[in-house]
Amino acid sequence: MTTASTTARAKALTRYRLFWPAVVLAVLLLANLAFTSDFFAVHIKDGHLYGSTVDILHFGAPLILVSLGMTLVIATGGIDLSVGSTVAIAGALACLHISEAADPASPGTVFGAIGIALGTAVLLGVANGVLVARLGVQPIIATLILMVAGRGVAQLITDGQIITVTSEPYKLIGGGYWLAMPFAILLSGLVALLTALLTRSTALGLLLESVGGNPVASRLVGIRAMRLVGLVYVFSALCAAVAGLMVSSNVSAADGNNAGLWIELDAILAVVIGGTSLNGGRFSIGGTVLGALIIQTLSTTVYTIGIPPETTLVFKAFVVITVCLIQSPNFRAEVARRGAGRRSVDRPRPATTTNREVGA
Amino acid sequence: MPKRAAAALVAGAMVTVLTACGSGGGGGSADKGAGHKLVVGFSQVGAESGWRTANTKSVQESAKKAGIELKFSDAQQKQENQIKAIRSFIQQKVDVIAFSPVVESGWDTVLKEAKDARIPVILTDRAVDSKDDSLYVSFLGSDFVEEGKKAGDWLVKEYQGKSDEVNIVELQGTTGSAPANDRKAGFGDVIKAEAKFKVVASQTGDFTRAKGKEVMQAFLKAQPKIDVLYAHNDDMALGAIQAIEEAGKKPGSDIRIISVDGVKDAFTAMSQGKINVDVECNPLLGDQLMDLVKKVKAGEQVPKRIKTEEGVFTQDQAAAALPTRQY
Incomplete structure (x- = not known):
């Protein structure tokens, strides 16, 4: 194998869309290894998997779900700020139903609770969808309404208290294990897989990108943009509701004040790190999953290497900026140019167009 | 994008103003x-x-x-x-x-x-x-400092006469809040008198159960030996208890737990032996x-x-x- 073909291959690899997010995730994980030598060790404890990497997937599961919904919303050029409130409302409704039921541990009660939570989520999603798609309200404003009011609704449901529930079947969703794996990981993985299949094996993904890229042109070629846009908000709310069930089930309690607080920002960050354009018209499900995992790994890293809480936010900001810079083709070209200049290989480079990744 | 952000701010402010209405003064006239x-x-x-x-x-x-x-x-x-x-x-x-x-x-x-x-x-x-x-x-x-001191006093008394090193992990409240700062300071003041007490990890759990559980899980993996958990409030302690149980350890005996607040849920956990001592915040x-x-x-x-x-x-x-x- 010649060096030329190796560099060509390396170049092709770096151009692959998920390359840089994957590199960042790997670096973060390896950084943990330096502080905790058995970071990657996974063993069986009490009949289920136990280890730091399992934790990252486990606690990252709700964020992955919320980010998946957010990805499709952003693909249409919108944004959904209300997901955090939906997380809180879903958890609050489910826990309230279970705590008031005669038999909290019966499967019927739990399915009832899940049904109530998901049903409400559909209503919330439809409300967002109607505001954005039919009434033409700016997505950031339309969903801001539910973001602010929804938190209050969750507090009303819980009466400002923390509702504690003891129900084994409910605990399975977020805190339980199935086939030795945390059930939450399997559930999130399944939803991610279905979303990827649904958007990439059918024309749905292309339609979404088309609507996000140019709504007018899409309408003119006969795409029912309104219905499509409305639908992604419902999907986003449903994902958030399942995440809400997970969060509340994991600690067996619903906390209207704090459940899902600021998760919308983490989700947007995960989507962006994953390479989805905030302008709409381009999205990556795999990138979003990687992005969500990067954010969760970052939190775990903070706890593992013992960064003081006062500097945590600065540390996180530093990592996020680095991630964004690494992903910017302009920045990489600049670094490469300077590096080459220092080695006195002074040849002029042609101006490169950076926007070569258009559509899917 | 700046336009959108500005619009968002305006809308946010409007909502705030709206919710601010409807709460007058005491109402009614003083009948003396x-x-x-x-x-x-x-x-x-x-x-x-x-x-x-x-x-x-x-x-x-x-x-x-x-x-x-x-x-x-x-x-x-x-x-x-x-x-x-x-x-x-x-x-x-x-x-x-x-x-x-x-x-x-x-x-x-x-x-x-x-x-x-x-x-x-x-x-x-x-x-x-x-x-x-x-x-x-x-x-x-x-007095939040006093609460921290009481937590520390209990620990000193509990380990009286023993010279082995005691590894402590701390779950702090919301960073910068008065109860978090003071409970940390009061506790630290008391335990620093004896060299055997070592706070090996201290992170914020934002006073919530979910964060308490998440941080404790990371502590359990990163720290080879944890003897004592000091949580700044009961909710974080309750979350941490779940993490400890999932790690196959017994809260209250394998890892002793000190908490602050004294809410009902914590008392229930105490009656099951899962929290050792709770400093009341009345x-x-x-x-x-x-x-x-x-x-x-x-x-x-x-x-x-x-x-x-x-x-x-x-x-x-x-x-x-x-x-x-x-x-």
């Missing part, structure tokens, strides 16, 4: 005819937690018991509502004004108005940050407040700082107190 019944105006922060709700109930019930007329106003977490409420108390010429300030600063003007109207002001639960401490007669509330200061009101009105000299009566609960005491715990 028959028998010189004492009238107290009380402005509460809001109803953001179970702790706060218990606090409100305590004040209302104690007032009824003491035969004091209470004008209650809920500020819904907003300073301007509290200022409005205090002004309306002044207009109604109540005998004493009591309030839990939402924030620490910005009270000088309205407190000056109260002083000019010769109405004594008592602060409850939270302090104000003012250079002029003649603006209020007394501050009745918990919201039931109604009786103390009403005593104070009577003394102030009778012209007695009262101390500038009164600490609420707070205990330390062991497992047996918690089990005994559980059936009557109100919050």
